Amino acid sequence: MTDDKLDAFCHILPRDYADRLFALDGVPAVANLRKRIMNIPSLVDLDVRFRQLDEFPGYRQIINLAAPPVEDFGTPAVSTDFARRGNDGLAELVDKHPDRFAGFCAAVALNDVNSAVAELDRAVGQLGAVGVQIYTHVQGHPLDEDRFEPFWKRCAELDLLVQVHPCRNSGWADYPTEERSKYEIWWTFGWEYDLSAFMARIVFSGVLERYPNLKFLIHHGGSMVPHFSGRVGPGWDQLGSRTPAHQQEDVTGYPLTKRPVDYFKMFYADTALFGAVHALRCAVEFFGPERVLFGSDSPYDPEKGPGYIRSAIANVEELDLTEAEKAAIYGNNVRRLLGSRLTR
Structure with a gap:
């Protein structure tokens, strides 16, 4: 097993950034985050984080800002300011600790697309960001709306890694007759639906048709898509057969030149599946080992830091892969995608 691992x-x-964030009043997302952070010190405390990472020789991280998205913090001006401050902080961490952090993915405030593109340019051009982290929607708006086209165009031009993180809360009810999601279903299943729906909207709106070099990294092993590849493949080959005539505009006019499933295979997936080796095996079989990147979702495990790193490594080792395929997942794939942008 190689000791050289890059957590993507x-x-x-x-x-x-955390101090300024927690000083915000009247923002429900911040209040909930403040409560959670108290139980996960390694999100902020580097001494705690580095002691945890010492368990894994040769392991480094590509870092991003922990949820919630900056759009939740207030007006576009407030959100943009938090994105700038967060990116400054991430860049400083990479600069001071290149032995721990191989790079960072920038935050952008997509409630103002022009400002988001400008901040993306600054984060990449001045701060050295290797990618950008986005969420599956922007305050409930799908990312295939026309207003986001300049953002996709710039991401493609900059040849970035685009990390995609789910975003949903208890306000997204499980049934139309209810006001809230119960039992954290919004997280366990809702986040995975969000990721899968995001992928579908990106595919059918033609974003990947227009920008085939976009490098979307889908969190949690590509979510539902590998596990329902029969529906994504032969099922969507029959798109429209289940739709009544008066709703045909919902299933026509999409600008694709290949089967839908071929576009879904253009995404990248990470290994953040929380110890479910059978799920990782399915993801690797669907995307291929050349499109799976080592990722842990640390520090959100029950141990508050090292648990998901350890289980992700164990899962990769359990798969029937060649040493070259393991090395690709552990780091060579992300190096191929990002090259010299990484710290070493």
Whole structure:
């Protein structure tokens, strides 16, 4: 087993960013995050984080800002300011600790697309960001709306890694007759639906048709898509057969030149499946080992840091892969995608 591992999807809160965030009043998403952070010190405390990472020789992280998305913090101006401050903090962490952090994926405030593109340019051009983290929707709006086209165009031009994180809360009820989701179903299943719906809207709106070099990294092993590949493949080959005539506009006019499933195979997936080796095997079989990147979702495991890193490594080792395929997943794939942008 190689000691050289790059974690392509894990989270942190730079100290200054966290302090400013927790000073916000009247923002429900912040209040909930503040409560959670108290139980996960390694999100902010580097001493705690580094002691945990010492368990894994040769392991480094590509960091991003922990949820919630900056759009939840207020007006577009407030959101943009938090994205800038967060990116400054992430860049400083990478600069000070290149032995721990191989790079960072920037935050952007997509409630103002022009400002988001400008901040993306600054984060990449001035701060050295290797990618960008986005969420599955922007305050409930799907990301295939026409207003987001300049953002996709710029991501393609910059040749970035686009990390996609789910985003849903208890306000997204499980049934139309209810006001809230119960039992954290919004998280366990809702987040995975969000990721899968995002992928479908990106595919059918033609984003990947227009920008085939976009490198979307879908959190949690590509979510539902590998496990329902029969529905994504032969099922969507029959698109329209289940739709009544008066709703045909919902299933026509999409600008695709290949089978839908071929576009879904253009996404990348991470290994953040929380110890479910059978799920990781399915993801690797669907996307291929060349499109799976090592990612842990640290530090959100029950141990508050090392648990999901350890289980992701164990899962990769359990798969029937060649040493070259394991090395690709552990780090060579992300190096191929990002090259010299990484710290080493």
